[in-house]
Amino acid sequence: MKVGTAPRARAHPGSDDAVEQATLRYKAAYAEYEGLVDRNAELRLSGGMPSRRARRKEERAFDELDSARHALFTAAAVDFPTIH
Secondary structure (H helix, E strand, O other): OOOOOOOOOOOOOOOOOHHHHHHHHHHHHHHHHHHHHHHHHHHHHOOOOOOHHHHHHHHHHHHHHHHHHHHHHHHHHHHOHHHO
């Protein structure tokens, strides 16, 4: 890139944009994980214990959140190679 030139302008992202899709996936995974963590924390604070199934759902939600985070970082690195 020449000095004084602007980086390429990115078109408005559409629904087929990899970064947009990864962002939506991450937001959905975060909301799911946060809901499960909150529910299990409320049980613990009230003196109860989450069921084995609830703990497994929380673990799976964390794994999905981690996978979504990795996919988002990968998509961003491909679309915006100069920011990494």
